[in-house]
Amino acid sequence: MTGLVLLGCRALILTVFAAAFVGKARSAARFHGFVRSVRQLAILPERVAAPAGALVVAGEGTAVVLLALPPAARAGFALASALLALFIGIAVRAVRGGVFAECRCFGSKGAVMGQAMIVRNLLLLAAALPGAVAGAPVPAGRPAAALAAVAAGAFGAWAFTRWYDRIVAALMKRLLAPARNAG
Numbered sequence: 001m002t003g004l005v006l007l008g009c010r011a012l013i014l015t016v017f018a019a020a021f022v023g024k025a026r027s028a029a030r031f032h033g034f035v036r037s038v039r040q041l042a043i044l045p046e047r048v049a050a051p052a053g054a055l056v057v058a059g060e061g062t063a064v065v066l067l068a069l070p071p072a073a074r075a076g077f078a079l080a081s082a083l084l085a086l087f088i089g090i091a092v093r094a095v096r097g098g099v100f101a102e103c104r105c106f107g108s109k110g111a112v113m114g115q116a117m118i119v120r121n122l123l124l125l126a127a128a129l130p131g132a133v134a135g136a137p138v139p140a141g142r143p144a145a146a147l148a149a150v151a152a153g154a155f156g157a158w159a160f161t162r163w164y165d166r167i168v169a170a171l172m173k174r175l176l177a178p179a180r181n182a183g
Helices: 002-025 028-042 046-068 070-096 115-134 143-162 164-182
Strands: none
Touching: 002 028, 002 046, 002 070, 002 115, 002 143, 028 046, 028 070, 046 070, 070 115, 115 143, 115 164, 143 164
């Protein structure tokens, strides 16, 4: 069972990082938009933001390749965990510092940096850390269960990349509506 959970986590992290990599590397305009957000969120000088952005994109691409190769999956999980810890640190710093900038995590316009982004990255880190510690054994003799685990991980990645920001925005609007109506 643990192998199936790790396989699902591997599919989740691989797919999220692939979406992030492709989203930023797809065009020069998307990469430059990401670099602008890196400069704002990390409070970096312009001359440092482009190389830092390139390192992040390269790291995401490398994590995808490592996660796709079963013998290197543990290293892929470890790299993804390190990147997610970096992203969490930048998000915390931005929120605490009152930096108002949108994250272009997936290359296009995204949500403004906030607590929801921190929670998203913490959830992804919780999925990546077990693989960094335990590795990523491929469950043998249960192809249907393995396929279901991969599908569940890929679906989770789709939900994170496509719907997470929208769901959080809708929930926040709904939670804040009673406070607005009372005042």
